Amino acid sequence: MIVNQVYMTLESSAYSPMVRSKYQFLSNYLTLFISDLMKKKQINLGRFNRIVFQEGAKYDMCTVGDRAYCVNLTNEFRGLEFFSNENEVHRYFIRKYFEGFKKIDQEFKTELVAELEETIEKQFKLAIYYDVKSKQFANYGYLIFRYRYNSFQLVAQCSRGDKNIGLEKVLYECEPDPFKVHHDIHKITVDNGEVIITGLLNENIGTFTFPI
Known part of the structure; x- marks a missing residue:
């Protein structure tokens, strides 16, 4: 199946729905950009069409639910109040996405991180939107x-x-x-x-x- 979406989220049992939603909203601009990039690449990694990167996930590197592939990330989230400006938000979620895609590269023998580093740098060089x-x-x-x-x-x-x-x-x-x-x-x-x-x-x- 072609991967056409990515998500960045928190482990569901550890945080309230409101906190998880706000967290996802913060990363939405970057999530949409990476999802569109994945659609253009037309990558088939197996029996899933989206990748869910989750801080503190209970599952790791496996298919869960309806055609989703879960990637566990180190839980660094301290609270929404620590995201005080766009540069902090941008650095945080770039780091988390790179952490997740490095695991994807290792598992599936791809080279996505190198391309992401180049395209993200170019896309957000002048403005973060x-x-x-x-x-x-x-x-x-x-x-x-x-x-x-x-x-x-x-x-x-x-x-x-x-x-x-x-x-x-x-x-x-x-x-x-x-x-x-x-x-x-x-x-x-x-x-x-x-x-x-x-x-x-x-x-x-x-x-x-x-x-x-």
């Missing part, structure tokens, strides 16, 4: 899903043809909780350059007009 482009709207520009360690942003990026004109506007922002994002940004429509964001309950979340 991950952009996922939504579809382009005619010649107006793009809507971008921007993931940071502490926020999700829906960003309008204006363009002229294929050129970015350097104008961005944050249309919506919340904590990087995928359930809240899905609830609030349920539908996006564009009519004559006007972006309309509608929530799950059909409420208007916001509007934006691309400059013509």
Whole structure:
């Protein structure tokens, strides 16, 4: 099976669901980037399609549940309060992902860590966030899903043809909780350059007009 997702989490019985969720939100920008990289590589490592890296896991280097491969990591987590800025968060989760992928490399004779080091350095050299482009709207520009360690942003990026004109506007922002994002940004429509964001309950979340 092709590996198309990775996760970073804490051992379920040792921490509350809230703490585990907040921990996952912090690493979400990096998790999404690595997951997209794995999808592009089309790697088949066996009878699983996602890798779960878990601090203090009860299982290690084995398939668990529904097509997930569990990798135990050293439990270094001391509390959410120790993640005080993006650089600390970034260093921590890069270290944990490298720890996990080194074990994957040893087990499956791959060379993923070397490639990850290079691509992560290049991706986050100027800023620590991950952009996922939504579809382009005619010649107006793009809507971008921007993931940071502490926020999700829906960003309008204006363009002229294929050129970015350097104008961005944050249309919506919340904590990087995928359930809240899905609830609030349920539908996006564009009519004559006007972006309309509608929530799950059909409420208007916001509007934006691309400059013509």
